[in-house]
Amino acid sequence: MKNRLERGHLKMEVLLGDTGFSSGENYQFLDDLGLDGYIPPHGQYKSKRPHFVFNQAKNCYICRNGKELEFRKTVNADGYMYNRYRTTKADCVGCSFRDECLGKSTHKEISIPITGITMKR
Numbered sequence: 001m002k003n004r005l006e007r008g009h010l011k012m013e014v015l016l017g018d019t020g021f022s023s024g025e026n027y028q029f030l031d032d033l034g035l036d037g038y039i040p041p042h043g044q045y046k047s048k049r050p051h052f053v054f055n056q057a058k059n060c061y062i063c064r065n066g067k068e069l070e071f072r073k074t075v076n077a078d079g080y081m082y083n084r085y086r087t088t089k090a091d092c093v094g095c096s097f098r099d100e101c102l103g104k105s106t107h108k109e110i111s112i113p114i115t116g117i118t119m120k121r
Helices: 002-007 024-033 098-102
Strands: 014-016 036-038 052-055 060-063 068-077 080-086 109-113
Touching: 024 036, 024 080, 068 109
Parallel strands: 014 036
Antiparallel strands: 052 060, 060 068, 068 080, 080 109
């Protein structure tokens, strides 16, 4: 479509899509083309993480007890790309929020969908 528009001397700058196009690969594709995309996130997307604040300079999340969930890796799960952040087991030992935050786990992990573009909800 982009090529067809350019042949007619029209420039595509924005793309609108439904939830079926919500994937890390599509977001990266739009970002690579320099396009703004407006695609609603799939049902697994959470715009807020209660009790966690993102530190952009360090690329990590900070929990309410001051511990950093460091970036570990990017994963592909069910066709969606995610950045994974987690604490160490030692970070969570003795934390007063441990039971509420971890459940039966030994560490906290957050998976964030990779978007790379502007998203409207």
